[in-house]
Amino acid sequence: MSAAGVGGAELLSLVLEFEVEKGGTPPGTVGRAIHALFFEILRELNPDLAEKIHSMRPYKPFTLSPLLGEGEERPSFPLMEGRRVYLRITSIWEPLSEKLVGLERFPSSPLSLGSLSLRPLRLITDPSHELVFLSSYREIYSRCFLEMKEIPRKILLRFTSPTTFRVGRANLPFPLPHLVFRSYADRWNSFSNVHLGKFGDEAGRWIVVSGYRLKSRVVNLGRGKRVAFVGWCEFEVRKGAPEFVRRCMRLLSEYALFCGTGQGVTMGLGQTSPSFLSGESTSV
Protein backbone atom coordinates (compact mmCIF):
# COMPACT_ATOMS: atom_id res chain seq x y z
CA MET A 1 0.00 0.00 0.00
CA SER A 2 2.71 2.47 -0.92
CA ALA A 3 1.77 5.84 -2.35
CA ALA A 4 1.03 5.67 -6.06
CA GLY A 5 1.63 9.40 -6.37
CA VAL A 6 -1.21 11.75 -5.69
CA GLY A 7 -1.85 12.25 -9.41
CA GLY A 8 -2.58 8.63 -10.34
CA ALA A 9 -4.33 7.55 -7.13
CA GLU A 10 -7.74 6.11 -7.90
CA LEU A 11 -7.98 4.45 -4.50
CA LEU A 12 -7.89 6.77 -1.55
CA SER A 13 -8.11 6.59 2.20
CA LEU A 14 -8.08 10.13 3.62
CA VAL A 15 -8.95 11.67 6.94
CA LEU A 16 -11.21 14.65 7.56
CA GLU A 17 -10.42 16.51 10.77
CA PHE A 18 -13.13 18.35 12.71
CA GLU A 19 -13.11 20.65 15.67
CA VAL A 20 -15.98 20.39 18.10
CA GLU A 21 -17.66 23.78 17.88
CA LYS A 22 -20.47 22.98 20.26
CA GLY A 23 -20.09 20.05 22.62
CA GLY A 24 -22.54 17.23 23.11
CA THR A 25 -23.40 13.63 22.40
CA PRO A 26 -24.15 12.54 18.83
CA PRO A 27 -27.46 10.75 18.24
CA GLY A 28 -27.53 6.97 17.73
CA THR A 29 -27.98 7.39 14.01
CA VAL A 30 -24.69 9.22 13.51
CA GLY A 31 -23.92 7.08 10.43
CA ARG A 32 -26.83 8.59 8.53
CA ALA A 33 -25.82 12.13 9.55
CA ILE A 34 -22.23 11.56 8.42
CA HIS A 35 -23.55 10.23 5.12
CA ALA A 36 -25.64 13.38 4.67
CA LEU A 37 -22.66 15.57 5.55
CA PHE A 38 -20.52 13.89 2.92
CA PHE A 39 -23.12 14.60 0.24
CA GLU A 40 -23.26 18.23 1.36
CA ILE A 41 -19.50 18.40 0.91
CA LEU A 42 -19.73 16.71 -2.48
CA ARG A 43 -22.37 19.16 -3.65
CA GLU A 44 -20.17 22.08 -2.66
CA LEU A 45 -17.28 20.51 -4.59
CA ASN A 46 -19.15 19.59 -7.71
CA PRO A 47 -22.95 19.36 -7.94
CA ASP A 48 -22.92 17.16 -11.05
CA LEU A 49 -20.53 14.67 -9.50
CA ALA A 50 -22.59 14.61 -6.30
CA GLU A 51 -25.74 13.93 -8.30
CA LYS A 52 -24.05 11.20 -10.27
CA ILE A 53 -22.72 9.48 -7.13
CA HIS A 54 -26.07 9.84 -5.41
CA SER A 55 -27.75 7.87 -8.17
CA MET A 56 -25.09 5.15 -8.50
CA ARG A 57 -26.44 1.61 -7.99
CA PRO A 58 -25.87 -0.83 -6.43
CA TYR A 59 -22.54 0.46 -5.08
CA LYS A 60 -21.47 3.97 -4.25
CA PRO A 61 -17.78 4.66 -4.82
CA PHE A 62 -16.86 5.71 -1.27
CA THR A 63 -16.91 4.62 2.35
CA LEU A 64 -17.12 6.61 5.58
CA SER A 65 -15.95 5.62 9.03
CA PRO A 66 -17.81 6.38 12.25
CA LEU A 67 -16.47 9.37 14.19
CA LEU A 68 -12.95 8.55 15.37
CA GLY A 69 -10.99 9.95 18.29
CA GLU A 70 -7.30 10.72 18.04
CA GLY A 71 -5.83 7.23 17.71
CA GLU A 72 -9.06 5.79 19.09
CA GLU A 73 -11.59 3.60 17.37
CA ARG A 74 -14.40 5.69 18.87
CA PRO A 75 -14.09 8.88 20.90
CA SER A 76 -15.85 8.80 24.24
CA PHE A 77 -18.98 10.86 24.41
CA PRO A 78 -20.01 13.57 25.20
CA LEU A 79 -17.46 15.51 23.14
CA MET A 80 -16.15 18.72 24.72
CA GLU A 81 -15.87 21.98 22.83
CA GLY A 82 -12.48 22.41 21.14
CA ARG A 83 -11.78 18.70 20.85
CA ARG A 84 -10.65 17.21 17.52
CA VAL A 85 -12.48 14.30 15.96
CA TYR A 86 -11.87 12.51 12.69
CA LEU A 87 -13.67 10.84 9.83
CA ARG A 88 -11.97 8.42 7.48
CA ILE A 89 -13.15 8.83 3.88
CA THR A 90 -12.28 6.38 1.14
CA SER A 91 -12.87 6.61 -2.59
CA ILE A 92 -12.70 3.69 -5.01
CA TRP A 93 -13.51 5.64 -8.19
CA GLU A 94 -11.15 7.88 -10.10
CA PRO A 95 -13.48 10.84 -10.79
CA LEU A 96 -14.21 11.16 -7.07
CA SER A 97 -10.62 10.50 -6.02
CA GLU A 98 -9.34 13.22 -8.32
CA LYS A 99 -11.66 15.76 -6.76
CA LEU A 100 -10.84 14.77 -3.20
CA VAL A 101 -7.11 14.58 -3.50
CA GLY A 102 -6.84 17.89 -5.35
CA LEU A 103 -8.41 19.82 -2.50
CA GLU A 104 -6.35 22.38 -0.62
CA ARG A 105 -8.97 23.35 1.88
CA PHE A 106 -12.00 21.29 2.68
CA PRO A 107 -15.03 23.45 2.17
CA SER A 108 -18.10 22.81 4.24
CA SER A 109 -20.47 24.25 6.73
CA PRO A 110 -20.48 22.78 10.25
CA LEU A 111 -21.97 19.34 10.76
CA SER A 112 -24.87 19.23 13.19
CA LEU A 113 -25.48 15.98 14.98
CA GLY A 114 -28.29 16.59 17.41
CA SER A 115 -27.02 19.23 19.84
CA LEU A 116 -23.43 18.61 18.74
CA SER A 117 -21.76 20.79 16.11
CA LEU A 118 -18.55 19.86 14.28
CA ARG A 119 -16.55 22.27 12.13
CA PRO A 120 -14.48 20.67 9.31
CA LEU A 121 -10.85 21.83 9.60
CA ARG A 122 -8.84 20.05 6.92
CA LEU A 123 -8.57 16.95 4.79
CA ILE A 124 -5.42 14.99 5.68
CA THR A 125 -3.82 13.53 2.54
CA ASP A 126 -0.30 12.99 3.83
CA PRO A 127 0.55 9.28 3.43
CA SER A 128 2.60 9.31 6.62
CA HIS A 129 -0.71 9.48 8.56
CA GLU A 130 -1.65 6.02 9.79
CA LEU A 131 -5.06 6.09 8.07
CA VAL A 132 -3.99 7.68 4.78
CA PHE A 133 -3.35 5.37 1.82
CA LEU A 134 -3.13 6.07 -1.89
CA SER A 135 -3.19 3.31 -4.45
CA SER A 136 -4.76 2.26 -7.74
CA TYR A 137 -6.46 -0.75 -9.27
CA ARG A 138 -3.45 -1.22 -11.51
CA GLU A 139 -1.00 -1.10 -8.61
CA ILE A 140 -2.87 -3.70 -6.56
CA TYR A 141 -3.44 -5.92 -9.58
CA SER A 142 0.20 -5.76 -10.65
CA ARG A 143 1.47 -6.56 -7.19
CA CYS A 144 -0.89 -9.46 -6.56
CA PHE A 145 -1.00 -11.04 -10.01
CA LEU A 146 2.38 -10.18 -11.54
CA GLU A 147 5.01 -9.19 -8.99
CA MET A 148 4.42 -11.44 -5.99
CA LYS A 149 6.06 -14.83 -6.44
CA GLU A 150 4.84 -16.45 -3.25
CA ILE A 151 1.29 -15.82 -2.09
CA PRO A 152 0.71 -16.69 1.57
CA ARG A 153 -2.25 -18.98 2.24
CA LYS A 154 -3.54 -16.83 5.08
CA ILE A 155 -4.68 -13.27 5.50
CA LEU A 156 -6.19 -11.53 8.48
CA LEU A 157 -8.88 -8.88 8.31
CA ARG A 158 -9.70 -6.50 11.13
CA PHE A 159 -13.26 -5.26 11.11
CA THR A 160 -12.72 -1.96 12.88
CA SER A 161 -16.29 -0.69 12.66
CA PRO A 162 -19.49 -2.75 12.95
CA THR A 163 -19.83 -5.01 9.94
CA THR A 164 -22.79 -7.02 8.70
CA PHE A 165 -24.17 -8.76 5.63
CA ARG A 166 -27.66 -8.76 4.24
CA VAL A 167 -28.83 -12.25 3.40
CA GLY A 168 -32.44 -12.52 2.32
CA ARG A 169 -34.43 -10.30 4.67
CA ALA A 170 -32.09 -10.55 7.65
CA ASN A 171 -28.64 -9.41 8.73
CA LEU A 172 -26.02 -12.10 9.07
CA PRO A 173 -23.32 -10.95 11.48
CA PHE A 174 -20.57 -13.48 10.66
CA PRO A 175 -17.72 -13.07 8.14
CA LEU A 176 -18.45 -16.14 6.04
CA PRO A 177 -15.78 -16.35 3.33
CA HIS A 178 -18.22 -16.31 0.41
CA LEU A 179 -19.96 -13.19 1.76
CA VAL A 180 -16.76 -11.34 2.62
CA PHE A 181 -14.97 -11.90 -0.67
CA ARG A 182 -18.07 -11.55 -2.82
CA SER A 183 -18.59 -8.16 -1.17
CA TYR A 184 -15.13 -7.07 -2.37
CA ALA A 185 -15.30 -8.73 -5.80
CA ASP A 186 -18.63 -7.12 -6.63
CA ARG A 187 -17.22 -3.66 -5.89
CA TRP A 188 -13.95 -4.41 -7.68
CA ASN A 189 -15.86 -5.58 -10.75
CA SER A 190 -18.03 -2.45 -10.67
CA PHE A 191 -15.16 0.03 -10.62
CA SER A 192 -12.07 -1.56 -12.17
CA ASN A 193 -11.17 -2.53 -15.74
CA VAL A 194 -10.22 -6.07 -14.75
CA HIS A 195 -13.15 -8.36 -14.14
CA LEU A 196 -12.61 -11.08 -11.54
CA GLY A 197 -15.84 -12.98 -12.04
CA LYS A 198 -18.19 -13.97 -9.24
CA PHE A 199 -15.42 -14.71 -6.80
CA GLY A 200 -17.92 -15.44 -4.01
CA ASP A 201 -18.47 -18.98 -5.25
CA GLU A 202 -14.73 -19.66 -5.46
CA ALA A 203 -14.25 -18.17 -2.01
CA GLY A 204 -16.98 -20.38 -0.58
CA ARG A 205 -15.33 -23.45 -2.05
CA TRP A 206 -11.66 -22.73 -1.24
CA ILE A 207 -11.38 -20.21 1.59
CA VAL A 208 -11.97 -21.27 5.19
CA VAL A 209 -11.88 -19.42 8.49
CA SER A 210 -8.75 -20.41 10.41
CA GLY A 211 -9.19 -18.20 13.46
CA TYR A 212 -11.16 -15.27 14.86
CA ARG A 213 -12.21 -13.19 17.79
CA LEU A 214 -15.45 -11.38 17.16
CA LYS A 215 -18.28 -9.82 19.08
CA SER A 216 -21.59 -8.37 18.06
CA ARG A 217 -22.57 -4.72 18.09
CA VAL A 218 -26.08 -3.51 17.59
CA VAL A 219 -26.18 -0.46 15.32
CA ASN A 220 -28.92 1.89 14.32
CA LEU A 221 -28.74 3.59 10.94
CA GLY A 222 -32.20 5.05 11.29
CA ARG A 223 -34.17 2.25 9.71
CA GLY A 224 -34.27 -0.24 12.56
CA LYS A 225 -31.49 -1.97 14.41
CA ARG A 226 -28.94 -4.17 12.77
CA VAL A 227 -26.76 -6.78 14.40
CA ALA A 228 -23.16 -6.41 13.24
CA PHE A 229 -19.74 -7.52 14.46
CA VAL A 230 -16.28 -6.13 15.19
CA GLY A 231 -12.98 -7.93 15.71
CA TRP A 232 -10.61 -9.92 13.57
CA CYS A 233 -10.92 -12.97 11.37
CA GLU A 234 -8.19 -14.97 9.66
CA PHE A 235 -8.90 -16.64 6.32
CA GLU A 236 -6.97 -19.51 4.81
CA VAL A 237 -6.93 -20.90 1.28
CA ARG A 238 -7.31 -24.68 1.38
CA LYS A 239 -4.63 -26.90 -0.06
CA GLY A 240 -5.20 -27.77 -3.67
CA ALA A 241 -6.89 -24.47 -4.50
CA PRO A 242 -6.04 -22.90 -7.87
CA GLU A 243 -3.35 -20.23 -7.65
CA PHE A 244 -5.95 -17.75 -8.90
CA VAL A 245 -7.79 -18.11 -5.60
CA ARG A 246 -4.75 -17.20 -3.52
CA ARG A 247 -3.90 -14.23 -5.71
CA CYS A 248 -7.47 -13.07 -5.77
CA MET A 249 -7.84 -13.38 -2.00
CA ARG A 250 -4.75 -11.25 -1.56
CA LEU A 251 -5.86 -8.67 -4.11
CA LEU A 252 -9.33 -8.35 -2.63
CA SER A 253 -7.95 -8.08 0.89
CA GLU A 254 -5.77 -5.17 -0.16
CA TYR A 255 -8.80 -3.64 -1.84
CA ALA A 256 -10.86 -4.12 1.34
CA LEU A 257 -8.93 -1.27 2.93
CA PHE A 258 -10.62 1.05 0.43
CA CYS A 259 -13.98 -0.56 -0.33
CA GLY A 260 -15.06 -1.74 3.13
CA THR A 261 -17.01 -4.91 3.93
CA GLY A 262 -20.68 -5.77 3.58
CA GLN A 263 -23.61 -3.43 4.17
CA GLY A 264 -23.73 0.25 5.09
CA VAL A 265 -20.13 1.16 4.20
CA THR A 266 -21.24 4.69 3.27
CA MET A 267 -22.68 5.12 6.77
CA GLY A 268 -19.83 4.05 9.02
CA LEU A 269 -20.16 0.28 8.80
CA GLY A 270 -17.69 -2.27 7.47
CA GLN A 271 -14.39 -0.40 7.89
CA THR A 272 -11.74 -3.01 7.26
CA SER A 273 -8.01 -3.23 7.72
CA PRO A 274 -6.03 -6.15 6.29
CA SER A 275 -2.85 -7.67 7.72
CA PHE A 276 -0.71 -9.96 5.68
CA LEU A 277 0.88 -12.86 7.46
CA SER A 278 4.12 -14.41 6.36
CA GLY A 279 4.00 -17.47 8.61
CA GLU A 280 1.48 -20.24 8.80
CA SER A 281 -0.31 -19.39 12.02
CA THR A 282 -1.31 -16.61 14.35
CA SER A 283 -1.98 -16.88 18.03
CA VAL A 284 -5.65 -17.48 18.66
Added chain:
Amino acid sequence: MSAAGVGGAELLSLVLEFEVEKGGTPPGTVGRAIHALFFEILRELNPDLAEKIHSMRPYKPFTLSPLLGEGEERPSFPLMEGRRVYLRITSIWEPLSEKLVGLERFPSSPLSLGSLSLRPLRLITDPSHELVFLSSYREIYSRCFLEMKEIPRKILLRFTSPTTFRVGRANLPFPLPHLVFRSYADRWNSFSNVHLGKFGDEAGRWIVVSGYRLKSRVVNLGRGKRVAFVGWCEFEVRKGAPEFVRRCMRLLSEYALFCGTGQGVTMGLGQTSPSFLSGESTSV
Protein backbone atom coordinates in the same frame (compact mmCIF):
# COMPACT_ATOMS: atom_id res chain seq x y z
CA MET B 1 -34.47 -28.85 33.96
CA SER B 2 -35.70 -30.24 37.23
CA ALA B 3 -35.07 -33.84 38.17
CA ALA B 4 -37.54 -36.22 36.54
CA GLY B 5 -36.78 -38.84 39.14
CA VAL B 6 -33.82 -41.13 38.67
CA GLY B 7 -36.01 -43.96 37.47
CA GLY B 8 -37.58 -42.21 34.49
CA ALA B 9 -34.63 -40.12 33.39
CA GLU B 10 -33.78 -40.75 29.76
CA LEU B 11 -31.72 -37.61 29.51
CA LEU B 12 -28.75 -37.41 31.79
CA SER B 13 -25.91 -35.09 32.54
CA LEU B 14 -23.61 -36.71 35.09
CA VAL B 15 -20.08 -36.09 36.30
CA LEU B 16 -17.28 -38.63 36.61
CA GLU B 17 -14.68 -37.73 39.21
CA PHE B 18 -11.06 -38.81 38.84
CA GLU B 19 -8.04 -38.65 41.07
CA VAL B 20 -4.70 -37.99 39.42
CA GLU B 21 -2.70 -41.13 40.19
CA LYS B 22 0.39 -40.12 38.27
CA GLY B 23 0.86 -36.44 37.43
CA GLY B 24 1.61 -35.04 34.00
CA THR B 25 0.28 -33.20 30.98
CA PRO B 26 -2.34 -34.86 28.78
CA PRO B 27 -1.55 -35.13 25.08
CA GLY B 28 -3.20 -32.80 22.58
CA THR B 29 -5.60 -35.51 21.47
CA VAL B 30 -7.18 -35.94 24.91
CA GLY B 31 -10.66 -36.04 23.32
CA ARG B 32 -9.90 -39.27 21.55
CA ALA B 33 -8.44 -40.80 24.74
CA ILE B 34 -11.52 -39.82 26.76
CA HIS B 35 -13.70 -41.35 24.06
CA ALA B 36 -11.72 -44.61 24.31
CA LEU B 37 -11.98 -44.57 28.11
CA PHE B 38 -15.73 -44.23 27.95
CA PHE B 39 -16.01 -47.28 25.72
CA GLU B 40 -13.79 -49.22 28.12
CA ILE B 41 -16.19 -48.29 30.91
CA LEU B 42 -19.19 -49.22 28.78
CA ARG B 43 -17.69 -52.62 27.98
CA GLU B 44 -17.16 -53.32 31.67
CA LEU B 45 -20.77 -52.33 32.34
CA ASN B 46 -22.37 -54.25 29.53
CA PRO B 47 -20.46 -55.58 26.50
CA ASP B 48 -23.57 -55.91 24.33
CA LEU B 49 -24.67 -52.35 24.99
CA ALA B 50 -21.15 -51.08 24.31
CA GLU B 51 -21.08 -52.94 21.01
CA LYS B 52 -24.49 -51.59 20.05
CA ILE B 53 -23.54 -47.99 20.86
CA HIS B 54 -20.23 -48.37 19.05
CA SER B 55 -22.05 -49.28 15.85
CA MET B 56 -24.76 -46.59 16.09
CA ARG B 57 -24.88 -44.25 13.07
CA PRO B 58 -24.93 -41.37 12.45
CA TYR B 59 -25.34 -40.30 16.09
CA LYS B 60 -24.07 -41.91 19.25
CA PRO B 61 -26.32 -41.42 22.26
CA PHE B 62 -23.85 -39.67 24.54
CA THR B 63 -21.51 -36.70 24.82
CA LEU B 64 -18.28 -36.23 26.78
CA SER B 65 -16.74 -32.99 27.98
CA PRO B 66 -13.03 -32.24 27.95
CA LEU B 67 -11.26 -32.71 31.30
CA LEU B 68 -12.67 -30.16 33.76
CA GLY B 69 -11.10 -28.68 36.86
CA GLU B 70 -13.09 -28.06 40.02
CA GLY B 71 -15.41 -25.30 38.87
CA GLU B 72 -13.07 -24.56 35.97
CA GLU B 73 -13.71 -24.94 32.29
CA ARG B 74 -10.26 -26.52 31.89
CA PRO B 75 -7.79 -27.43 34.61
CA SER B 76 -4.35 -25.96 34.16
CA PHE B 77 -1.72 -28.44 33.15
CA PRO B 78 0.43 -30.24 34.25
CA LEU B 79 -1.86 -31.98 36.76
CA MET B 80 -0.29 -32.83 40.11
CA GLU B 81 -0.69 -36.21 41.80
CA GLY B 82 -3.69 -36.35 44.11
CA ARG B 83 -5.63 -33.64 42.29
CA ARG B 84 -9.27 -34.20 41.32
CA VAL B 85 -10.44 -33.73 37.74
CA TYR B 86 -13.86 -34.22 36.21
CA LEU B 87 -15.56 -35.40 33.08
CA ARG B 88 -19.14 -34.53 32.22
CA ILE B 89 -20.99 -37.42 30.61
CA THR B 90 -24.39 -37.04 29.02
CA SER B 91 -26.76 -39.70 27.72
CA ILE B 92 -29.69 -39.05 25.37
CA TRP B 93 -30.90 -42.66 25.10
CA GLU B 94 -32.86 -44.56 27.69
CA PRO B 95 -30.99 -47.92 27.58
CA LEU B 96 -27.70 -46.12 28.23
CA SER B 97 -29.18 -43.74 30.80
CA GLU B 98 -30.64 -46.63 32.78
CA LYS B 99 -27.27 -48.31 33.04
CA LEU B 100 -25.44 -45.14 34.01
CA VAL B 101 -27.86 -43.87 36.59
CA GLY B 102 -28.18 -47.25 38.28
CA LEU B 103 -24.50 -47.45 39.09
CA GLU B 104 -23.36 -47.42 42.70
CA ARG B 105 -19.68 -47.50 42.02
CA PHE B 106 -18.11 -46.61 38.72
CA PRO B 107 -15.99 -49.55 37.63
CA SER B 108 -12.94 -48.92 35.54
CA SER B 109 -9.22 -49.27 35.31
CA PRO B 110 -7.13 -46.07 35.40
CA LEU B 111 -7.15 -43.84 32.34
CA SER B 112 -3.74 -43.32 30.79
CA LEU B 113 -3.23 -40.13 28.83
CA GLY B 114 0.40 -40.07 27.76
CA SER B 115 2.42 -40.01 30.99
CA LEU B 116 -0.65 -38.98 33.00
CA SER B 117 -2.77 -41.53 34.85
CA LEU B 118 -6.28 -40.85 36.16
CA ARG B 119 -8.17 -43.14 38.52
CA PRO B 120 -11.99 -43.01 38.31
CA LEU B 121 -13.40 -42.35 41.79
CA ARG B 122 -17.16 -42.00 41.48
CA LEU B 123 -20.03 -41.02 39.22
CA ILE B 124 -21.82 -37.96 40.61
CA THR B 125 -25.60 -38.28 40.07
CA ASP B 126 -26.81 -35.84 42.70
CA PRO B 127 -28.93 -33.16 40.97
CA SER B 128 -27.67 -30.51 43.39
CA HIS B 129 -24.31 -30.63 41.56
CA GLU B 130 -24.10 -27.76 39.08
CA LEU B 131 -23.42 -30.05 36.11
CA VAL B 132 -25.92 -32.79 36.99
CA PHE B 133 -29.30 -32.75 35.24
CA LEU B 134 -31.94 -35.41 34.81
CA SER B 135 -34.80 -35.06 32.38
CA SER B 136 -36.72 -36.88 29.68
CA TYR B 137 -37.98 -36.28 26.17
CA ARG B 138 -41.50 -36.22 27.50
CA GLU B 139 -40.67 -33.68 30.20
CA ILE B 140 -39.03 -31.26 27.77
CA TYR B 141 -41.75 -31.74 25.18
CA SER B 142 -44.55 -31.20 27.68
CA ARG B 143 -42.98 -28.07 29.08
CA CYS B 144 -42.21 -26.47 25.72
CA PHE B 145 -45.29 -27.51 23.74
CA LEU B 146 -48.02 -27.84 26.36
CA GLU B 147 -47.27 -26.04 29.63
CA MET B 148 -45.49 -22.83 28.64
CA LYS B 149 -47.95 -20.12 27.67
CA GLU B 150 -45.49 -17.46 26.63
CA ILE B 151 -42.42 -18.46 24.69
CA PRO B 152 -39.67 -15.82 24.71
CA ARG B 153 -38.32 -14.85 21.31
CA LYS B 154 -34.71 -15.10 22.45
CA ILE B 155 -32.48 -17.76 23.88
CA LEU B 156 -28.79 -17.69 24.64
CA LEU B 157 -26.46 -20.64 24.22
CA ARG B 158 -23.04 -20.89 25.83
CA PHE B 159 -20.60 -23.06 23.94
CA THR B 160 -18.42 -24.13 26.82
CA SER B 161 -16.10 -26.42 24.88
CA PRO B 162 -14.79 -25.92 21.32
CA THR B 163 -17.66 -26.29 18.86
CA THR B 164 -17.63 -26.69 15.10
CA PHE B 165 -19.76 -27.81 12.18
CA ARG B 166 -18.81 -29.91 9.22
CA VAL B 167 -20.02 -28.36 5.97
CA GLY B 168 -18.85 -30.10 2.83
CA ARG B 169 -15.20 -30.96 3.35
CA ALA B 170 -14.41 -28.13 5.75
CA ASN B 171 -15.16 -27.05 9.30
CA LEU B 172 -17.34 -24.02 9.71
CA PRO B 173 -16.67 -22.37 13.08
CA PHE B 174 -19.74 -20.11 13.34
CA PRO B 175 -23.09 -20.91 15.02
CA LEU B 176 -25.32 -20.30 12.03
CA PRO B 177 -28.92 -20.87 13.15
CA HIS B 178 -29.70 -23.54 10.57
CA LEU B 179 -26.59 -25.54 11.55
CA VAL B 180 -27.10 -25.17 15.29
CA PHE B 181 -30.75 -26.16 15.37
CA ARG B 182 -30.48 -28.83 12.70
CA SER B 183 -27.74 -30.39 14.82
CA TYR B 184 -30.20 -30.67 17.73
CA ALA B 185 -33.24 -31.64 15.67
CA ASP B 186 -31.39 -34.48 13.94
CA ARG B 187 -30.42 -35.97 17.30
CA TRP B 188 -33.86 -35.36 18.80
CA ASN B 189 -35.48 -37.09 15.83
CA SER B 190 -33.08 -40.04 16.14
CA PHE B 191 -33.77 -40.77 19.80
CA SER B 192 -37.22 -39.46 20.71
CA ASN B 193 -40.74 -40.63 19.83
CA VAL B 194 -41.81 -37.19 18.64
CA HIS B 195 -40.52 -36.25 15.21
CA LEU B 196 -39.87 -32.54 14.67
CA GLY B 197 -39.08 -32.66 10.97
CA LYS B 198 -36.06 -31.07 9.36
CA PHE B 199 -36.06 -28.05 11.65
CA GLY B 200 -32.83 -26.75 10.12
CA ASP B 201 -34.71 -25.20 7.21
CA GLU B 202 -37.21 -23.51 9.53
CA ALA B 203 -34.39 -22.27 11.72
CA GLY B 204 -32.58 -20.81 8.73
CA ARG B 205 -35.72 -18.96 7.69
CA TRP B 206 -36.92 -17.68 11.07
CA ILE B 207 -34.09 -17.62 13.59
CA VAL B 208 -31.45 -14.88 13.48
CA VAL B 209 -28.38 -14.13 15.58
CA SER B 210 -29.07 -11.16 17.84
CA GLY B 211 -25.75 -11.01 19.68
CA TYR B 212 -22.58 -12.94 20.39
CA ARG B 213 -19.06 -12.99 21.69
CA LEU B 214 -17.05 -15.82 20.22
CA LYS B 215 -13.46 -16.75 19.58
CA SER B 216 -11.84 -19.57 17.73
CA ARG B 217 -9.94 -22.49 19.25
CA VAL B 218 -7.89 -24.92 17.23
CA VAL B 219 -8.44 -28.50 18.40
CA ASN B 220 -6.79 -31.74 17.51
CA LEU B 221 -8.79 -34.93 17.76
CA GLY B 222 -6.05 -37.01 16.18
CA ARG B 223 -7.11 -36.68 12.56
CA GLY B 224 -5.84 -33.21 11.74
CA LYS B 225 -6.66 -29.87 13.27
CA ARG B 226 -10.12 -28.40 13.38
CA VAL B 227 -11.06 -24.79 13.85
CA ALA B 228 -13.82 -24.48 16.45
CA PHE B 229 -15.25 -21.73 18.65
CA VAL B 230 -16.15 -21.02 22.26
CA GLY B 231 -18.27 -18.25 23.75
CA TRP B 232 -21.92 -17.31 23.71
CA CYS B 233 -24.48 -16.59 21.03
CA GLU B 234 -28.01 -15.26 21.37
CA PHE B 235 -30.68 -16.36 18.92
CA GLU B 236 -33.94 -14.58 18.18
CA VAL B 237 -37.07 -15.73 16.40
CA ARG B 238 -38.12 -13.14 13.82
CA LYS B 239 -41.49 -11.49 14.07
CA GLY B 240 -44.16 -13.28 12.12
CA ALA B 241 -42.67 -16.72 12.66
CA PRO B 242 -45.10 -19.58 13.34
CA GLU B 243 -45.49 -20.38 17.02
CA PHE B 244 -44.09 -23.83 16.27
CA VAL B 245 -40.70 -22.22 15.57
CA ARG B 246 -40.56 -20.52 18.97
CA ARG B 247 -41.61 -23.65 20.81
CA CYS B 248 -39.21 -25.78 18.86
CA MET B 249 -36.31 -23.38 19.42
CA ARG B 250 -36.97 -23.52 23.14
CA LEU B 251 -37.30 -27.31 23.20
CA LEU B 252 -34.12 -27.86 21.20
CA SER B 253 -32.20 -25.41 23.35
CA GLU B 254 -33.18 -27.34 26.46
CA TYR B 255 -32.17 -30.53 24.69
CA ALA B 256 -28.79 -28.97 23.73
CA LEU B 257 -27.71 -29.34 27.35
CA PHE B 258 -27.78 -33.10 26.82
CA CYS B 259 -27.00 -33.62 23.13
CA GLY B 260 -24.24 -31.05 22.54
CA THR B 261 -23.69 -29.03 19.38
CA GLY B 262 -22.18 -29.93 16.04
CA GLN B 263 -19.26 -32.27 15.44
CA GLY B 264 -17.20 -34.36 17.84
CA VAL B 265 -19.55 -34.26 20.84
CA THR B 266 -18.37 -37.72 21.92
CA MET B 267 -14.78 -36.41 22.05
CA GLY B 268 -15.11 -33.27 24.15
CA LEU B 269 -16.43 -30.85 21.54
CA GLY B 270 -19.73 -28.98 21.46
CA GLN B 271 -20.61 -28.87 25.18
CA THR B 272 -23.52 -26.46 25.38
CA SER B 273 -25.36 -24.69 28.15
CA PRO B 274 -28.59 -22.80 27.44
CA SER B 275 -29.86 -19.72 29.27
CA PHE B 276 -33.41 -18.58 28.89
CA LEU B 277 -34.04 -14.88 28.79
CA SER B 278 -37.23 -13.34 29.97
CA GLY B 279 -36.63 -9.84 28.62
CA GLU B 280 -36.10 -8.64 25.10
CA SER B 281 -32.40 -7.88 25.16
CA THR B 282 -29.11 -8.79 26.74
CA SER B 283 -26.09 -6.59 27.13
CA VAL B 284 -23.73 -7.06 24.22
